[in-house]
Amino acid sequence: MEKLRVAIVGATGAVGHELMKVLEHSRLNFDELLLYASPRSAGKTLKFRGQDLTVQVTPEGPIDADVVLASAGGSVSQALAHRWAEGGAVVIDNSSAFRYDPQVPLVVPEVNGEAALSHRGIIANPNCTTAIAVVAVAPIHRKYGVRRMIVSTYQATSGAGQKGMDELLTETHKVLHGQPAGHSEFAHPIPFNVIPHIDAFQDNGYTKEEMKVAWETRKILGDDSLKISCTAVRIPTLRTHSEAITLELEKPATPDEIRELLAHSPGVEVRDNVGEKLYPMPLTASGKFDVEVGRIRESLVFDGGIDLFVAGDQLLKGAALNAVQIAEYLQEKGALKVKQRA
Ligand SMILES: NC(=O)C1=CN([C@@H]2O[C@H](COP(=O)(O)OP(=O)(O)OC[C@H]3O[C@@H](n4cnc5c(N)ncnc54)[C@H](OP(=O)(O)O)[C@@H]3O)[C@@H](O)[C@H]2O)C=CC1
Ligand SMILES: N[C@@H](CC(=O)OP(=O)(O)O)C(=O)O
Secondary structure (H helix, E strand, O other): OOOOEEEEEOOOOHHHHHHHHHHHOOOOOOOEEEEEEOHHHOOOEEEEOOEEEEEEEOOOOOOOOOEEEEOOOHHHHHHHHHHHHHOOOEEEEOOOOOOOOOOOOEOOHHHHHHHHHHOOOEEEOOOHHHHHHHHHHHHHHHHHOEEEEEEEEEEOHHHHHHHHHHHHHHHHHHHHOOOOOOOOOOOOOOOOOOEOOOOOEOOOOOEHHHHHHHHHHHHHHOOOOOEEEEEOOEOOOOOOEEEEEEEEEOOOOOHHHHHHHHHOOOOEEEOOEHHHOEOOOHHHHOOOOOEEEEEEEEOOOOOOOEEEEEEEOOOHHHHHHHHHHHHHHHHHOOOOOOOOOO
C-alpha cells in the first residue's frame, strides 16, 4: 500500500502552526508527517492527531517526502527548495522566493488550480494580501473584466510571523503600564498606531509588499494589462488582513449583481448587510477558511465600478490553508506521486 508522506519545513513558526492545524482536518489522504525547523527547535515535540512528533533540523539535501510544505522564509527556500525537490517531492513554498519565476506556478486553487499541474517540482503560494484579494476579485474579473484596481490594506501583526504577534502584545502591555513602546519587527512602535510601511521601499516609492500585490495578482489572473495600485498598512491586530478594494470594470455591474456573483463563488462568504451592522472584520474572519466580503457598493469614482471590503485570515487563506488546498487539488487530479520506500 502506497503511503503519502508530508513534510513541513518551518513547523514551529506562525504559518507552520496553522499548517499542522489545517492538516489535522484536511481531506488530503496522507499517512505520515515530518516536521522540520532550525537547529534552535530540534528535539521539540509538537502534537499532531494525538501523537507527539519530534521536530528535526531541516535537511540541506533531498527530503524523503512526497509533499514539502515550506514556511521557513525566503532565504531558506531559495537555498534549499530545489534540493528538497530533487528526491521527487513537490515543494509548495509559502515564501516569495520563486513567485516571479515564469517556470514556477503561482496558485490559488479556486482561481487557477490547473496551473499547479504544470509544476516542475516547486509551486509558489502567493503573498497573503494578494491571495485574499484574488479570491474576491477573480470572479468579478472573469465576468465583468477588471481594468483598474486600487487597494488599501489593514494588515495584522502576524503577517510578520510569531515575533510580530509577540511584539504587539509585549509593547501594548508596556504602554498600558506607563512605559514607552519599543519596536524591532516593525519600523515604529505598533501599539495604538498604524504604519504605512510593510517590507522595503522600492525606487518607485511603493513598498515591496505593495508591488507584490500588483505583480502577483497579474500572474494569478493571467492578465498583464491589469493596472493595480496598493497602499499596505500594518495595524495593531493579531491576525487577519483586511483590504478596501476599488474596481474599475469593463462591463458595468450593480452591487446586487456582484453580491449574487460572490455568493456563488468558492472561498467567499458574503457578509454584507449594513442595516444589521454586518460587514467583514478581523474579529469575525479570524479562524475562518472563507474570505469575508462586504460593503459592496457602487463606486463614486468609476462609472459602473465597484467598491468592496474584504477580510481574510492571512495565516489560513494567505498561507497554510492555500498550501494544503494546492496539495489536495494535486491529489484529487491524480497528480501527487507517492515514492516507493523500503
Ligand atoms: N505570516 C504570514 O502571514 C505569512 C507568511 N508567509 C511566509 O511564510 C514563511 C514563514 O512565515 P512565518 O511562519 O510567519 O514566520 P515565523 O518567523 O513565525 O516562523 C519561521 C519558521 O521558519 C523556521 N526557520 C527559520 N530559520 C530557519 C532555518 N535557517 N532553517 C530551517 N528553518 C528555519 C523557524 O524555525 P525556529 O522556530 O526553529 O526558528 C520557524 O519554524 C515566510 O516565508 C513568510 O514570508 C506567507 C504568507 C503569510
Ligand atoms: N508580508 C506579509 C506577510 C508575508 O510573509 O508575506 P510574503 O510571503 O509575501 O513575504 C505581511 O507582513 O503581512
